Amino acid sequence: MRADRGLFLHLGVLAALLALHVLAPPYHHTNLARIMVLAVYAMGYNIAFGYTGLLSLGHALFFAAGLYAAGLLVYHAGAGAPVAMIAGVLAGGAVAVAVGLLALRTAGVAFMIVTLMFAQAGYLTILYFGAWTRGDEGIVIPRAARMLGGLDLSDDNTRYLVALGLFALALLGNLALVRSPFGRVMVAMRENEERSRMLGYNPFTVKLGALAISGLYAGLSGAAYGLMFGYVGASLASVQYSILPLLYVLLGGAGTVLGPLLGALVMFYLIDYASSLTDAHQFVTGAALVALVLFAPRGILGTLRARGLRWLP
Amino acid sequence: MDFGPFLLLALMEGLVTAAVLALTASGLSLVFGIMRVVNVAHGAFFMLGAVLAWFVAEWLPGPPALAFAAALVFCPLVVGAIAAIADMAVLKRLNYEPEATIVATIGLLYILEQAALSLFGPDARPVEAPFSFRLQLPWFGYSGYKLAVVVAAALVLLGVWLILKHSRAGLLMRATQEDRDTARAFGINVDRVYAGVFAMGAGLAAIAAVLIVPISQAHYLMGGDPLLLSFIVVIIGGLGSLRGTLVAALLIGLSDGVISTFFAPTLAKIIATLVVALVLVFRPQGLFGKRAA
Numbered sequence: 001m002r003a004d005r006g007l008f009l010h011l012g013v014l015a016a017l018l019a020l021h022v023l024a025p026p027y028h029h030t031n032l033a034r035i036m037v038l039a040v041y042a043m044g045y046n047i048a049f050g051y052t053g054l055l056s057l058g059h060a061l062f063f064a065a066g067l068y069a070a071g072l073l074v075y076h077a078g079a080g081a082p083v084a085m086i087a088g089v090l091a092g093g094a095v096a097v098a099v100g101l102l103a104l105r106t107a108g109v110a111f112m113i114v115t116l117m118f119a120q121a122g123y124l125t126i127l128y129f130g131a132w133t134r135g136d137e138g139i140v141i142p143r144a145a146r147m148l149g150g151l152d153l154s155d156d157n158t159r160y161l162v163a164l165g166l167f168a169l170a171l172l173g174n175l176a177l178v179r180s181p182f183g184r185v186m187v188a189m190r191e192n193e194e195r196s197r198m199l200g201y202n203p204f205t206v207k208l209g210a211l212a213i214s215g216l217y218a219g220l221s222g223a224a225y226g227l228m229f230g231y232v233g234a235s236l237a238s239v240q241y242s243i244l245p246l247l248y249v250l251l252g253g254a255g256t257v258l259g260p261l262l263g264a265l266v267m268f269y270l271i272d273y274a275s276s277l278t279d280a281h282q283f284v285t286g287a288a289l290v291a292l293v294l295f296a297p298r299g300i301l302g303t304l305r306a307r308g309l310r311w312l313p
Numbered sequence: 314m315d316f317g318p319f320l321l322l323a324l325m326e327g328l329v330t331a332a333v334l335a336l337t338a339s340g341l342s343l344v345f346g347i348m349r350v351v352n353v354a355h356g357a358f359f360m361l362g363a364v365l366a367w368f369v370a371e372w373l374p375g376p377p378a379l380a381f382a383a384a385l386v387f388c389p390l391v392v393g394a395i396a397a398i399a400d401m402a403v404l405k406r407l408n409y410e411p412e413a414t415i416v417a418t419i420g421l422l423y424i425l426e427q428a429a430l431s432l433f434g435p436d437a438r439p440v441e442a443p444f445s446f447r448l449q450l451p452w453f454g455y456s457g458y459k460l461a462v463v464v465a466a467a468l469v470l471l472g473v474w475l476i477l478k479h480s481r482a483g484l485l486m487r488a489t490q491e492d493r494d495t496a497r498a499f500g501i502n503v504d505r506v507y508a509g510v511f512a513m514g515a516g517l518a519a520i521a522a523v524l525i526v527p528i529s530q531a532h533y534l535m536g537g538d539p540l541l542l543s544f545i546v547v548i549i550g551g552l553g554s555l556r557g558t559l560v561a562a563l564l565i566g567l568s569d570g571v572i573s574t575f576f577a578p579t580l581a582k583i584i585a586t587l588v589v590a591l592v593l594v595f596r597p598q599g600l601f602g603k604r605a606a
Binding site: 113124 | 417419541582
């Protein structure tokens with residue numbers, strides 16, 4: 001049997017990230033932890049958009065569901081971080097299913113607008129219940145509440161390793177998913193819904209399943225973000241946070257397992273670099289979006305895959 | 314104040330909102346109806362109109378009425394030109410593929426907002442109204458300028474309707490909407506029609522913004538609310554149906570005026586966005602549209 005190049009590549013990336021834990025200077029160390037958490041979110045987005053072809057503009061709602069489920073439980077109910085983390089993941093999935101049940105009755109442009117509207121309603125709801133969520137100002141989660149088992153999430157080293165652990169889990173889960181029969185059906189839905197239906201697959205169930213998994217990822221990322229960086233605010237539920245994973249996925253390569261990480265990494269440092277030159281970093285985001293759809297709609301890894309690395313999962 | 318006059322005030326405020334909304338949304342509706350493009354940058358074109366109006370008012374000496382009249386002509390033309398360039402440089406090359414154009418217009422939105430932030434600054438800045446006539450009702454005084462906005466919006470919309478129904482340009486637009494390929498076969502320059510429609514849509518948003526800026530100040534993030542409300546209006550009215558857009562704008566504008574006077578504005582927005590999402594799910598052709606979009 002041929003060596004499993006795909007699996008080795010992903011394990012290699014994880015090993016490299018582990019090596020960076022020791023090698024990276026403190027500034028990049030913190031950045032990488034954040035990038036890994038955001039990459040989990042983008043991976044979830046990729047499962048819906050890249051593999052299943054569901055272009056949602058409302059994923060911030062699922063991210064925020066995880067963020068606030070975890071944050072509010074810790075802050076108001078005094079729950080422990082493990083409980084909050086699990087609650088966050090489940091909240092992301094549950095909200096995704098609820099939105100999916102309605103939004104998946106539409107497709108294409110209508111699907112984008114419906115998801116956008118639900119996310120907007122969610123964002124406004126967070127502002128409306130400002131007494132609990134403290135709206136734009138947000139909740140700062142105290143250091144004492146950010147203990148996962150015996151691990152102190154506010155400590156830089158622990159945070160990096162926990163982020164890496166969650167990322168590894170999400171990455172290998174994603175790889176297993178896209179290689180599974182269900183993963184193939186997801187791609188079939190993206191490529192040709194009618195033909196898949198003719199082959200006996202129910203498009204609605206498959207899409208709902210993909211969206212639910214996507215929501216679980218987003219919820220996980222949201223809960224981890226809140227607990228690791230200690231901040232839960234409405235700005236993290238705004239439409240920018242729906243665009244962010246879309247941007248990462250488009251840049252890295254839609255429908256590739258490593259694309260979200262690569263996209264998050266490149267975009268994060270691009271904005272970081274641009275911020276040191278000018279304060280017009282929004283311009284970089286906008287120009288990147290326009291350039292991507294114009295010149296590289298398949299993203300970095302998508303282009304590489306089309307140019308010869310056909311085995312890239 | 315008694316309930317009656319209070320309601321009248323709410324309705325008058327709602328009417329001003331409705332008029333501006335109808336202008337903005339008809340631009341969005343036109344672009345969607347003819348080009349099948351969902352223009353997320355529409356709010357940014359609105360904002361650009363207001364910001365440019367401030368620059369015109371700042372640079373042009375003389376009475377405010379003159380500067381305002383100049384802005385009313387100049388801003389839509391500049392914003393329309395920017396939109397036409399964006400259409401030819403980006404959207405056309407994407408072949409108007411729906412998902413790609415949405416992503417591209419999101420990018421355009423970021424670029425325009427950043428440009429406004431860098432050139433105009435983060436502060437909200439006022440533009441003086443062209444005249445300060447006050448209409449004195451028995452219960453309260455009301456700004457004559459706001460009523461002029463309603464009249465102006467109605468006139469512009471009438472003009473749009475006349476162009477669409479009774480001019481050669483309008484005929485070309487309607488032909489392109491009906492069937493792009495057949496229109497092309499008959500020698501219509503579809504690319505030019507598209508660029509023109511995109512410019513016209515953006516220009517309408519700019520006019521609306523110039524009209525509203527003496528009431529609500531120019532700010533680089535002011536495009537968000539009009540974009541959302543325009544989406545709501547266009548969807549409720551039926552994607553691409555201009556008449557539906559007008560009826561919906563009136564409906565949404567008036568109810569927004571009443572609800573935000575008597576209840577919390579955030580709650581009003583939550584309800585409106587949810588209603589829209591549900592309308593799209595259960596009645597994708599809109600409340601007034603005839604066939605599926």
